[in-house]
Amino acid sequence: MTTFVLCHGAWSGGWGYRRVAEIIRAAGHDVFIPTYTGVGERSHLASPDVNLETHIQDVLGLIKWERLEEFVLVGHSYGGMVITGVADREFEKISRIVYLDAFLPKDGQCLNDLTTAAQQEHMFNLAKEQGDGWQVPRPDGSIADTVSAEDREWIESLSSAQPLATFTQKLKLAGNHLKIADKVYVLATEKKATPFYQFAGWTRQQEGWQTVELPIHHHLLQSLPEKTAEVIMGR
Template structure:
């Protein structure tokens, strides 16, 4: 039995993994899909102290308090920043690191550094609430921004997407245990359309090692292609 911790991206929550988690559990695996502070069902906790470091602490606390080891740690989109930070701080608990169409940061990089044009394009449409700059404000049909085309899924997302603190996207990731971090086997499950935007060396190495899956779908691939994503995660557990 494998243990998965599925980390969501910006504006989302653990809810976005519902179908993937159901498939993995049906195959006999343990699955955790936590929601980070200020988002999803924890959106009532929004506040000025929410940043990348706090979200790393959120997920690290799940590994600690659930006493999870040899975890397959999966991060989607912004979640790639978070899982990299968690693996750096808790390498002894992480067995595999999976980037699900995610940011793949290095020391000192922020999501703004990695995905600047996309992130910056969202900023003018944000707002400041109680002193917190928020972006990715939910609006009818916002699922289309994440590459979701099924109107039923978009409507379902409309009821669940939440705003995200800008501070999370501009805070640099600080790594302190890189030897242990980069010794963890890394896997990449990406959208075909984003392959050309990624580090060619990283993609080539992943492909040569049999650690690359590309799925021809939108950015929220866990919602648009849950079976394909789950199958990739099952293959990673078996590798």
């Protein structure tokens, strides 16, 4: 049996991994899906002080109190920021790290540094106009036709605003996360103009990385759970 820690993206929660987790558990493995402070079922804890470090601490706390050792760490989208920070501090406990169409930052970078100027401006405007200056609601049309109409309604109904500071706080890294022997980057290739191509391009040139392409949209947790689970399990 293998233990998996699945870290979700922005505007989401542990619920986003529901289908993937069911498949992994059915294969006989143990799965933990932390929901970050201020989103999902923990949205009542949202405040201007919630930042990237808060979410890293959420996962580090899970690792400590569940006494996790030799586990697989997985992050989707914004979750790549979180797992990078976690892995940099707990790399000796992580047997495998998997980035699912996720941000892969370097030392001193925040999520906004890895997006376009137009995207950054849009996030700040959303926070200013709809989030009291510190919360970013899920952008209209961000799901669009990437999932079925039923799944789109499900995702939108459960989406919560994301604290802006999680996008703007820069990550301090020692580089320990790169010491993990088994590293995987999964690129969703259905849409060509995404920020994630830059990370897949980098991992292809590095030793110790496996780069996987899936012909699917960014919301692969909902639209391709079986294949996503297989990749996570290393099949």
